[in-house]
Amino acid sequence: MRPHVVAQLAISLDGVTSGFDVDLARFYALATLWQEDVTLIDADTIVAQENEVRAAPRRGSRADGPVLAVVDDRARVHTWDALRELGYWSDVLALYADLTPARPPDATTRELVTGYEEVDLLEILTVLGRRGVRTVRVDSPALVSACLDEELLDELALLVHPIRIGGEPWYDPHRLHLQHAGTEVFRDGVIWIRYCVST
Template sequence: MRPHVVAQLAVSLDGVTSGFDVDLARFYALASLWQEDVTLIDAGTILAQENAVLAAPRRGPRAEGPLLAVVDERARVRSWDSLRELGYWSGVLALYADQTPERPPDATTRELITGYDQVDLVEVFDVLGRRGVQTVRVDSHAVLRTCLGLDLIDELALLVHPVLLGGEPWYDVHRLNLRHAGTEVFKDGVVWIRYCVAT
């Protein structure tokens, strides 16, 4: 059975995902409520933070933490050891496709290969489910868009910030069938809205 897949986004009132300050401590404290078994992210998100990852203290894998799975079709991520040692995750898993470039012969990162030139997320979730994974939390806009297009998201939380930016909205919400699951309002005007996504 495929895992329960959840995602959380920080957005403006008009659905933009950047250009405003986000309280990251609150964002990740709320995200931790799902107690995911796997955190799913894309290589672009890792590469955007690579310098910080490489400079961060290495506390070692957190045995009770989730597994970090990274969609990396072009094998661009090189900081696997640093990611593994950050102290947030129990380990790392590289998600590759058949046409992903060859990795160094001494690479020790666990791999899951699905799809031809792109990672097949449907198969990824099937494999994870067979391995006992119950909850996956998507922590990347690019992966979230793909998952929504494939009807793979079960639960969506929006951390809505009281700003209007006039940029590109994160998704065509008219295509989503959402059922309200809860709302919480914070003192600074940020609203946390949770939805179940009906297919």
């Protein structure tokens, strides 16, 4: 049985996920609601922040924190030790495919290999479920879209900011099948809307 899969995105009124300021403290405070066992993220998100990750203080792994699992079919992430030591996660897990380039023979990062050219998200979730993982929180727009496409997402929270950006929305709203589960409005006009995803 696969874990419960949840996602939270910060978006503008027109559905764009970048180009505006997000209160990250509030974003991640709200995300603690789910107390995930695994945080699932894509390599693009990590690679875009590698300089910041390298420069960040090393506080050590957090024993009671979730595992950070990174979908990295092209083996582009090189900051595994730094990620592990940031103080947010208990450990890191590299998610590779059969055709992922070879890693250094002395690599110490745990790996899970699924799929041929690309990581197989369903198989990843199935394996994690067998290992006792109950909740996975997806933490990047591309992966949220992929999980929706593959009908793997159970719950979606949108932190909607009162601003129009103009640009490509993160997902085609006509393809979403959502059941409203709750709304909270903050003083600055940001609205937190939670949905159950129906297939």
